[in-house]
Amino acid sequence: MNAVRIIIIAKEPRPGLAKTRLIPALGAQGAAELADRLLHHVVTQALAADLGPVELCVTPDRRADYWHHWHDNDRLELTEQSDGDLGQRMATAARRGLASGLPVMLIGTDCPQLEAPKLQAMATTLMKQDACLCPVLDGGYSLLGLRRFDASLFSDMPWSTDQVTTLTRDRLRQLGWRWHESEPLWDLDEPDDLVRLQHYPSLSGHSI
Template identity: 35%
Template sequence: MIDAQIVVIAKEPVAGRVKTRLTPPFTPGQAARLAAAALEDTLLAVTEAPVRYRVLALEGLPGSWLPAGVEVIPQRGAGLDERIAYAITDAHRLHPVPTVLIGMDTPQVTSALLCSAADALADHDAVYGPAADGGFWLLGLVRPDMSVVAGVPMSRPDTGDVLLWRLRNSGLRVAVLPELLDVDTAADAARVAAGSPHSRLAASLAAMPGLAETSAVR
């Protein structure tokens, strides 16, 4: 058992409020179903990781997709940067152990990769997972520090670089994980589903007649 916690920061998968960049070609309802599948895949990987605590920082209400053993805390803060910073801080206040935070955008994540992130915090101050779009898919800290994340510009090609610079400029020893692809667009969904054919995301995408083909990478 790794003495750490994994925090998933996510939105309740409600049509029109999640994965809006998937529309078109998907309808808001279809985008919400893909978001729910991605969230379930993510939470499954988290529950399979042998860490001491599992927490969901949620905007909205939990549903039948929430597995047993995952505590729910509400999100707070204005922009995404503050929400991430508060999620880490609030989870650490709940359980004062090293904290690894991920989103619901990388459903291809595995429990083994999450374990490597948690393990890295035994001899590093932080762990960072870069995303292919220039953002980041994971951030882990031994001790929360609002100043590291708050104010980082989100959803930009340099978001990850700015965060990594802040981590290192703060004197933290940073472990860097492999790059993963976020599911933001239809093409992203097709790529991730192709690489994780047994995932709920892949099954959900395949159940949408015609759309699996139109969203495929050309």
């Protein structure tokens, strides 16, 4: 399998900053603890996929104490997100990753189903396409793979709405690119999503 750079777009799991839509169900501390477990899960799966470099692209500050222990993993590159909205930050990370000479797969931390076999399968499809996409049930996506860059995929996008995947498809079509989509996955954004954690005991912790 050809190498792919996995770029994990991550937010420090700080109370009041991470998974804020889950605060009504879990409280600020509980939401942050779940965000921490989700982050560890996705890093573990990305490394287990063994596809190539794994980059942890973080906000708001990679010098924060939380990130210090991640520096000890020599298989992980720790970078900082750029300024701007989510689209600008993702675009910067994608452009920088592609400039290293490898296709990239941008992933978040909210989708436990992005396990190593799924990442490997998406990387395989990316070798034959311009892009690949893992939609999620709420209308967004959990993975965007790219072999080339175009800013239209990230600009003027209504992030955190049910239009993200539809608009991304439209823009891929307008570019004339070929892409592969997986079956829709689920992610953890709203309190109603928490019931799905019963399938992932290691993520449920004691707060749920």
